[in-house]
Amino acid sequence: MNPSRHFPSSRGGVSELYASVMMVGVTLAVGGLVATSALGQFVLANDAASINATTLENSPSIQLGLVYFEVASSTSCPIYGGYHEGTMVEVAIYDYGVAPFTPSQIILNGTVYAGNYASLLPGSLGTYAFTTETCLHSAGQTVVVVDSAGGEAQFGS
DSSP: OOHHHHSOOOOOSOOHHHHHHHHHHHHHHHHHHHHHHHHHHHHHHHHHHHHHHHHHHHSOOOOEEEEEEEEEOOTTSOEETTEEOEEEEEEEEEEOSSSOBOEEEEEETTEEEEOOOOOBOTTOEEEEEEEEEEEEOSTTOEEEEEETTSOEEEEEO
C-alpha cells in the first residue's frame, strides 16, 4: 500500500509565514520581560538612593577632617626617613558638620587612648596630644576618633 495515494502531496509542519509571526511574538514577549525587569531594577535603585539621602538628612551631621598628625621626634627612638621617630603625638581635627563632637577615644593603629578630650564645636579646630607606648613616625598611621554616642571618623596620615 502506498500512502501517497490516500493523501494528497502536502508538506508537514508549520508554514513559513506562521513560523515568522510566532518568532516575532516570542521575541517581543521576551524583550518586554527584559525591559520590564530592567525598569524595575532602576526604580528600586532610585528609591533606595532616595531613602538613603533622607536618612542622612535626618541624622546628626558630624563631618570631621584631619588637619594634621604630628609626631615629635625623640632621640631615644630609631631614625625613619632621616628623622627620629617619637612617642609624643598631636592630632588636629576640624569639625565641618553642624553638630558638636566630643571624642571619648582616639584609636591609633588599633591601640585605644581613652581620655577626657575637649569638645569640638561645629566650625572649630581641636588639637589632641597624647603619648604612645611605642615609637612611630608621622606617615602611614591610622587614626580613629570615637565619641561616647558611637559616632566615629577614621583617617590615615
